[in-house]
Amino acid sequence: MGTKERRAREREQLRRQILVAARELFVSEGYENVSMRKIANKIEYSPTTIYLYFKDKADLLDSVCKETLLNLLNTLEELKNDKSDPVESLRRSGQAYVKFGLKYPQDYKLTFVIRPQFQKDLGLQEGSVGERVFNYLREMVSECIQQKRFRQVDIETTGQVLWSAVHGVTLLLIDFPDFPWTEKDKLIDTVIHTTIEGLKA
Amino acid sequence: MGTKERRAREREQLRRQILVAARELFVSEGYENVSMRKIANKIEYSPTTIYLYFKDKADLLDSVCKETLLNLLNTLEELKNDKSDPVESLRRSGQAYVKFGLKYPQDYKLTFVIRPQFQKDLGLQEGSVGERVFNYLREMVSECIQQKRFRQVDIETTGQVLWSAVHGVTLLLIDFPDFPWTEKDKLIDTVIHTTIEGLKA
DNA sequence: ATATAATATTAACACTGTTAAGTTAGATGA
DNA sequence: TCATCTAACTTAACAGTGTTAATATTATAT
Incomplete structure (x- = not known):
């Protein structure tokens, strides 16, 4: 049966x-x-x-985006074996984040720009994939702070600062492809490097 | 007649x-x-x-956004009298940028997210308001470099790094209002402060 | 007053997301 | 085996969309 x-x-x-x-x-x-x-x-x-x-078209979008977040999470967690120094790990994670966004620019925009427009109240609810992505970032940052590589800043704020930086550069590169950017990889490197330098002890 | x-x-x-x-x-x-x-x-x-x-709905959006850019430019240029030290000036400009975005969140999104989706090839064309906004940023940065307050980085890249940071935090705060952010003003301060610290000599 | 140009409207086309009602096919119980 | 029930799917329709072509109205110039 x-x-x-x-x-x-x-x-x-x-x-x-x-x-x-x-x-x-x-x-x-x-x-x-x-x-x-x-x-x-x-x-x-x-x-x-x-x-x-x-339920409706927005629900369809929602499901698509949850998948995207899962893909992003998997991409990031593949780096976890990386047992090099924590700052270098964080740097690589940032790279991977931006790279993911530029590899799937439309998926990235759907997830981080379009979805919030239709789906209100996605404030990183308990157990969501979004929360798991941010937890990943938290761990990375926490390691840097514990090992005194960053000055004594609080983990939450630091994570949010890093997210701002990588999110910003990703979206700008996607949305304004004709802007006279510095060579792409150099710009990404510099954004991440600058932010990390600004956080160091 | x-x-x-x-x-x-x-x-x-x-x-x-x-x-x-x-x-x-x-x-x-x-x-x-x-x-x-x-x-x-x-x-x-x-x-x-x-x-x-x-011409059509996108053209209407385009015109609305050009106005928004002009408003942003005016807001920024009001700070130009500020003859304090160049790093402090830059910091204040960053603050003003984010503040503008959060004061008119929908206008900001229209201009920097929705418009590029409909209007392709807006690569900062000659004499556009967008170019004038970026020129403003260039001047600020250039002053910091000339006075040896920043290490010897090229102006273009530095400008783009700063833009990434403020754009990123602005959009995140707009798009995920329910995220458990650090206190808003503190986050904005930290984003700008961190980036500037990372650029210093 | 009449011709001309500028401005505004009506009607229509091919679409859109979504709902309610109707249809079909396969499993269940007698 | 046959009737019944249920899950899956489709048809038809509603009210609304951006946009165009044709038409009407108005104000100016001759």
Whole structure:
């Protein structure tokens, strides 16, 4: 009597299919240029079927972004083996963060700019992926402080400062591609280096 | 024979009326929730009249944002009399920038996030207001370097680093109001202070 | 008064997100 | 086996979108 399980599996499969189609379209055409009908066409279902799996378009976006955050978290945690000095670890994490944003610029914008516009009250709730990402940052920072490599600043503020820096440079590079930037990698390096220098003991 | 002038004046008046109505609605309801019909209703004209004054909705947004940039520029240039030490001047400019963004969060997002999404190729063209804002930053930075208060870094990169920092913290505070931030002013201070410290000689 | 130019409106097109009602197919129980 | 029930999906519709073309109105110039 595995029919119940099979049904559940099929259900999950279609849900994923929708999610994949939605992400592809959001990324290639931009959230506001993607209609439920376009997504439906892509998966060869009627538009209203999507509503059996997601509350509305914003919910669809929400799910896509949660996946993105999970990908970001995995990317960062791959660096955790790195047992070099904590400041160098933090620097690499910053690099990885920006690199992730520039590798998937549309996903990054969806997650950190578009989503907050539609989904209010995402204040990093208990156990969310967003919280886990920020916890990662906290650990990195905490290590630097414990080892007296940074001056005695509080962990929260320091984490937020670092986040501001990498978020800022990532978004600027994405949003103003025609601005006469310094060579990209140099700019990213300098942003991270400058911030870290400013935090040192 | 001042009828031509009067007509031109009236034309400009209506143009401004549209612009004001559009900004108010964009700010209170968000760009994507504002329809041409809503704007038209507000000024008691038919929707299509707007198209006699603006190419399309994106053009309307564009004009609103140019105004915002001008306001930002004026806000910053008021500080120019400030003949205190150049590092302190720069710090105050950073403060003013973030403060402006938080005072008009929707306008800030329209200008620095929404507009680039619709208006491609705004790479800081010759003589634009955006260029003038960045020039302001260049001057501030250049003064710090000339007086040997910063180490010998190139002006462009330094400017971009500072912009990244203030842009980042501004957007984060706007987009994630429910995040457990350090006390706002302290965070802003720390972001700017840290960046400047990292640039010092 | 009439022709001309500028300005504004009406009607329409092809879309949008979303809901309510209706249909179909497969599993369940007798 | 047959009726029933239920989950999955679709059709039709609503009120709204940006934008264009054609039309109407108004004010100026001749």
